[in-house]
Amino acid sequence: MPIRVDLLALEPNVPGQARLTVKKWQGSEEQLEFSIQRNQDGFYLQDHKAWSNNPFWFKVSRFNLTANGEALETQVGPSVIDPLLEGSANSQFQIELREQSLGHTDKGVVRPGVGLLPSTAGGQTRSTYGGAELTAPSEPAPEVPEIPDLPELTLSTIEPEVELESVLTEPAYTPPPAPVKKSNKGLIGLLIVVLLLAAGAGFWFYKRPPAPAVAATAAVPAGADAQACTLDSMNSLPELTFVQTCIKAAPDSAKLLEIINQAKAGKHCGVAQRLYANRAQAGDALIANAYAREYDPKYLKASECFPAADNATAAYWYETILTQDPNNAEAKQRFEELQK
Known part of the structure; x- marks a missing residue:
C-alpha cells in the first residue's frame, strides 16, 4: 500500500521550513533516505534546488514519531521546500522512501501543505541541514582570539617643567562688562499680546465647523x-x-x-x-x-x-x-x- 506523505508548515510558521510526515510506512525509523520526482519531465530533485534525470537521495538519520504516534516526521529546509513551491500549476511530485541499506522501500505522492512559504518570504533563511543530510548541525562556539600581553606601563612621578616665560607673557584677564538692566514692562506687554492672540485663535478653532474626516478605507473601493x-x-x-x-x-x-x-x-x-x-x-x-x-x-x-x-x-x-x-x-x- 502506498505511503501517505504530507509537507506541513511549522508552528509557528517559518519561511523555507516544513515537517515531512509519513504515514503507513512499514520499515525502520532510522537510516532512511528519499527521492522526489516530478511528473512533467520525470526529473529528480537534486541538492541545491536543481533537477536532473538521475535520482538523488536525501538522507535522514532518523524520523521521529508525531505527537499522536500515527506518523513519522522529519524537518526539511529550503532545498526541498523552494523547488516544490516553485513548481508549475500541473506539477505533481512522487516521493520514494527507502532504508539506506536498500531494504524496505515504498512510494507515495507529496504535496505542499497550506501556508507553506518559500525561504525568500523571510529574507536569508538558513537551511536546517547541510548538504543532503537532513540533520540539524551544531553551531561551533566562536573562537575568542588570544589577547597579546601588553607591556607594563611605568608611571612617572617627575613633574613636567613649566616654562615661566610663557606664563608670564599671557595677557591679564579682563572681566566682561556688567549687563545693563532693562525694564520688564516691555516683556510683560508682549506676553499679554501673545495670550490674547492665542485666546482668539482657540475661539475661532472651536467655533468653526469640523473638517470632514478622511476615511481610512478611502483607498479601498466599496465592495x-x-x-x-x-x-x-x-x-x-x-x-x-x-x-x-x-x-x-x-x-x-x-x-x-x-x-x-x-x-x-x-x-x-x-x-x-x-x-x-x-x-x-x-x-x-x-x-x-x-x-x-x-x-x-x-x-x-x-x-x-x-x-x-x-x-x-x-x-x-x-x-x-x-x-x-x-x-x-x-x-x-x-x-x-x-x-x-
Whole structure:
C-alpha cells in the first residue's frame, strides 16, 4: 500500500521550513533516505534546488514519531521546500522512501501543505541541514582570539617643567562688562499680546465647523470583498495575489467551485490548482472531492489544466477526505479501487 506523505508548515510558521510526515510506512525509523520526482519531465530533485534525470537521495538519520504516534516526521529546509513551491500549476511530485541499506522501500505522492512559504518570504533563511543530510548541525562556539600581553606601563612621578616665560607673557584677564538692566514692562506687554492672540485663535478653532474626516478605507473601493474572486480580478491581478485575496474573502464551497471553473475555462491553471489545494487541505470535503475527480480516471474530463488521470493524486485527495470523514462511503470506495 502506498505511503501517505504530507509537507506541513511549522508552528509557528517559518519561511523555507516544513515537517515531512509519513504515514503507513512499514520499515525502520532510522537510516532512511528519499527521492522526489516530478511528473512533467520525470526529473529528480537534486541538492541545491536543481533537477536532473538521475535520482538523488536525501538522507535522514532518523524520523521521529508525531505527537499522536500515527506518523513519522522529519524537518526539511529550503532545498526541498523552494523547488516544490516553485513548481508549475500541473506539477505533481512522487516521493520514494527507502532504508539506506536498500531494504524496505515504498512510494507515495507529496504535496505542499497550506501556508507553506518559500525561504525568500523571510529574507536569508538558513537551511536546517547541510548538504543532503537532513540533520540539524551544531553551531561551533566562536573562537575568542588570544589577547597579546601588553607591556607594563611605568608611571612617572617627575613633574613636567613649566616654562615661566610663557606664563608670564599671557595677557591679564579682563572681566566682561556688567549687563545693563532693562525694564520688564516691555516683556510683560508682549506676553499679554501673545495670550490674547492665542485666546482668539482657540475661539475661532472651536467655533468653526469640523473638517470632514478622511476615511481610512478611502483607498479601498466599496465592495472590495465582493470583487476579490471575480473573473476581472483574476485577469488583472498576479496569480498569487488573486489567490490570497480570494481565500481571504472566504467564499462558500459552491461559490469557490464556480471560481475554479472560471479559472479552468480561462486557462488560469495555477489559480485553479491553488484554490483547490488550499481549501481541500483545510478540510473542505466538497472541494477535496471535486479535486480528486480531476485526477480520477472514472470522472476525468480532460482539460488544459487537468489533461490526464493520475491515480496516486486522486487517491491522495480521497484519503484527505477520509481523514476528516472516515465514514464517507464514496471516498472510501474510490480510494480502495485506486489502490488496486
